[in-house]
Amino acid sequence: MKSTRNWLIAAAGCLLFGCGKDSNSGGSTGNSTDVFKKNMLVNYADTLILPSYSDLQAKLILLETATEAFLAAPSAVTQQALKLPFKNAYVSYEGISAVYFGPGASQQLNNTFNTFPTAVTKIESGIQSGNYNLALVIASDSIQGFPALDYLFFSANAVQQFNGATANNRKKYVKDIFARMKLLLTNTQNQWAAGYRDVFVSNLQTNVGSSIGSLVNQFAFEMDALKGPRIGWPFGKQSNGIVFADKCEGYFSAYTKDLSIANLTALKKYYTGGNGNGIDDYLILLGKQQLNSDVLAQFNLALNALNAIPDPMSAAFTSNAALVETAYRETQKLLTLIKTDVASATAVQITYMDNDGD
Structure with a gap:
């Protein structure tokens, strides 16, 4: 179905380019191109971004329910029951990581939900003393979110810790993490509903801060993160070949590979627009069919390469x-x-500062 739609886009593009460019700073090509971009952004907002936030909210609730059962009776059995809802929620998060702009960025959602490696010593110190503040931007990013839960739930002596001397403080810490995650996610969803969605679909430029500009920048940033913190850094690319396996995403639960694949799969879905118009179709409209084919082929090569790595990564x-x-x-x-x-x-x-200078 999408190949037929792409053929129609290419045909429309031939007509559009005969009209010449208008004076918009983002390089818009007439009213018909603006209609295409508006429809594309509506597709992103209504069929990809907002449903992804809703999915994360639902998966987070299921994880919290399983967590409550674990905290009520910490054991190997209740810990095992945590693993699948934890994986599902973490994978769902990867579905919104690529749209870290607008409300998500203002709420520091990615930083709060997924700054890894988690700061184990700081977490333990906070649990021991009860002195921590998860609302401190940057300073507290590495002691909360999914990486912190990954450590607290699945480190080697996790069950014993929840039955030990610090059990009450540890349980409170977990509950505070959930409260923070739910608050920021709800705030993000509310801001989209309160007006940002309309702003997003109406900004048809491609300049800094525009919707298309934000999408492409975040696509690149996510690829930088996959190449750097998710794979390259723990693999030793910044440490003269010395491997730091415990610095990878999802280390304690051993979901590193699953999360990397989920991240790249979500990124490909955002690039293609799913079943609707996406950046791939926009490239075809701009006469860049070969580039689009190259990108899609490279997505598949990268995904196949990730899938070939045995667990645990x-x-x-x-x-x-x-x-x-x-x-x-x-x-x-x-x-x-x-x-x-x-x-x-x-x-x-591209306006962000990359991780390692490529």
């Missing part, structure tokens, strides 16, 4: 280094396509 950094290296290289190629070629084709300026 933290062990594969050492035991299957060649497979990890392949995934790293394929990810790097995709990053270059998005950050350089897609950004250039869509007249988007």
